[in-house]
Amino acid sequence: MANDEHPAPGIIDLAVKFPSDRDSGAPGSETFEFPLAAEKFPLDGVAEDPGYQKRSEYLATKRNAGPEGDGGSAPEPGQTVKPRVTVVIPARNEAKNLPFVLSQMPKDIFEVILVDGHSTDDTVAVVRAVHPRVRVVQDTRSGKGNALACGFAAARGDIIVTLDADGSADASEIPRFVAALLAGADYAKGSRFLAGAGSSDITRIRRMGNRVLTTLVNLLFGTRYTDLCYGYNAFWSRCLPVLNVDCDGFEVETLINIRVAKANLCVREVVSFEGKRIHGVSNLSALRDGRRVLKTILQERWMWGRYHASQRAYEQETATTPAREAPMRDY
Ligand SMILES: Nc1nc2c(ncn2[C@@H]2O[C@H](COP(=O)(O)OP(=O)(O)OP(=O)(O)O)[C@@H](O)[C@H]2O)c(=O)[nH]1
Ligand SMILES: [Mg+2]
Numbered sequence: 223m224a225n226d227e228h229p230a231p232g233i234i235d236l237a238v239k240f241p242s243d244r245d246s247g248a249p250g251s252e253t254f255e256f257p258l259a260a261e262k263f264p265l266d267g268v269a270e271d272p273g274y275q276k277r278s279e280y281l282a283t284k285r286n287a288g289p290e291g292d293g294g295s296a297p298e299p300g301q302t303v304k305p306r307v308t309v310v311i312p313a314r315n316e317a318k319n320l321p322f323v324l325s326q327m328p329k330d331i332f333e334v335i336l337v338d339g340h341s342t343d344d345t346v347a348v349v350r351a352v353h354p355r356v357r358v359v360q361d362t363r364s365g366k367g368n369a370l371a372c373g374f375a376a377a378r379g380d381i382i383v384t385l386d387a388d389g390s391a392d393a394s395e396i397p398r399f400v401a402a403l404l405a406g407a408d409y410a411k412g413s414r415f416l417a418g419a420g421s422s423d424i425t426r427i428r429r430m431g432n433r434v435l436t437t438l439v440n441l442l443f444g445t446r447y448t449d450l451c452y453g454y455n456a457f458w459s460r461c462l463p464v465l466n467v468d469c470d471g472f473e474v475e476t477l478i479n480i481r482v483a484k485a486n487l488c489v490r491e492v493v494s495f496e497g498k499r500i501h502g503v504s505n506l507s508a509l510r511d512g513r514r515v516l517k518t519i520l521q522e523r524w525m526w527g528r529y530h531a532s533q534r535a536y537e538q539e540t541a542t543t544p545a546r547e548a549p550m551r552d553y
Contacts, residue, residue, distance in 0.1 A: 306332035307400060308379030308459070312361070312369035313387035314339030317348040318501035323385070324353045326393035332379045336387070337361050337369040366453075366505070367474035371467040374459075383456040389500035390423050391454045398492050399456035408461055408487035411447070411479065412454035412494035421496035431512050435476070435519065442523045443483045447491070451475055451515060454494050461487060472511040473518040480522045 309327065313320065313336055320336075327334065334356045336349050349356050359376050361369040370384060381403055385391050395412075402410035414421040424432070428451075436450040453475055457465070464485040469477050482489055 305381045305400065305404070306379040307381045307383060307396065308332060308377040309334045309383045309385055309393070309396070310337065310370060310373030310377060311335065311385050311387045312337045312339065312366050312373065313341065313345055313349075314369075314505060315341045315343045315345060315502060316387035317341070317344040319389040319499070320345065320349050320387055321352050322389050322500060323387055323391075323393060324349070324356070328394065328396050331396070333357060333377075335359060335373045335376050337373040339364065339369055363470055365470035365472070367467060367469040367471050367477070370474055374462055374465075374467060377459060380459055381456055382459050382462075384453055386453050388502065388504075390496050390498060392495065392497065395454070395492075395494055396456070398494075399454075402490040402492050403456060403458060405490070406488060407490040409457040409482045409489045410455065410492050411449075411489055412452050413447075413449040413491040414452060414494060414496050415448040416491060416493045419493040419495060423496045423498045425508075428508050431508060435512070435515055438516075439476070439480060439483075439519055442519065443480055443526075445479070445483045445489075447479060449491070450479060452494070452496070454496070456492075457482075461485075469518065471514050472506050473514040476515045476518050477522070480519065484522070484526055 307330075309331055311320075311323070311334065316323075324334070334353065336346075336356050336358050337360070338346050338358055339361050346358055349358060357376065359372055361372045373384075374382060381400060383396055383399055385393060385396075391412075399410040399412070413419055414424065432449065432451045436447050439445060439450055440447055451472070455475065455478070461482070464487065465478050465481055467474060467477065
């Protein structure tokens with residue numbers, strides 16, 4: 223397991239591959255500033271990963287690339303990089319929870335997008351009163367998946383963080399996710415089941431279901447995830463085309479985790495603590511949504527299998543078919 227290999231870091235590296243199609247890392251911004259990851263969150267163990275040095279050097283070069291793309295030099299120790307961070311919050315009837323959620327937000331977030339699920343309480347009014355600069359968009363269909371897709375479409379930051387509005391996710395953990403991305407990950411995945419993480423919210427039945435589904439994904443897609451169905455995650459916005467969120471419900475995190483794995487993106491799990499929902503009731507049904515998650519896993523695996531089969535068929539065909547001769551013509 224990943225946490226056995228890396229004893230006590232706040233960030234666990236699950237990455238095994240370094241994608242070659244990576245583009246620019248963290249363009250500048252006026253509003254956001256975190257110290258370089260390794261400074262604030264020592265990545266014990268991760269630095270021993272032979273690919274780590276290569277990735278961080280590469281990112282450092284990309285980060286400093288000038289407009290001409292000349293690469294530039296690596297950042298000096300202590301130098302800061304400034305990605306713009308967008309926080310996307312799906313919310314349906316969370317008026318009582320949002321003031322607390324927003325109060326935990328780190329100061330220098332570039333933008334917060336609240337995706338309202340046609341709430342019948344004062345969700346939108348409360349948000350506008352507490353935090354007038356929050357951008358409010360409406361979802362187009364019912365469900366958390368659609369809400370996130372709408373939020374992603376509106377996001378303008380370099381990094382996108384997904385955060386629930388029920389008070390269970392602590393926004394002050396955001397720097398930890400950003401640190402993982404700055405340290406080289408494409409996708410920083412929150413986990414409640416790493417050493418130092420936890421949940422006071424998850425029930426025994428959900429924990430068991432999550433474990434079974436996580437194991438299934440790990441077996442089918444070769445990943446080493448410890449927590450499949452957790453909504454607190456972050457990624458570079460340039461990964462959006464790969465995620466291509468096209469589902470409506472609570473299966474959305476599973477879909478994202480699988481597509482990230484299929485695209486060989488660099489993933490790190492981040493220690494996170496899930497508190498209890500503060501007010502209101504959960505929108506999730508363990509049985510109904512568990513079934514949707516399972517269906518998503520099987521569908522994604524089937525599509526992956528078909529993709530590989532067509533790749534193999536193409537390779538075989540191009541390897542065995544002799545080049546066609548130009549037809550003889552009588553003049
Ligand atoms: N916009 C929008 N947001 C939604 C919808 N359904 C759920 N959400 C939000 O998605 C987040 C997660 O939903 P929850 O009901 O807390 O479900 P959960 O966190 O998976 O389950 P619990 O652990 O029981 O809370 C919350 O912020 C909800 O308000 C929806 O249809 N539209
Ligand atoms: Mg919740």
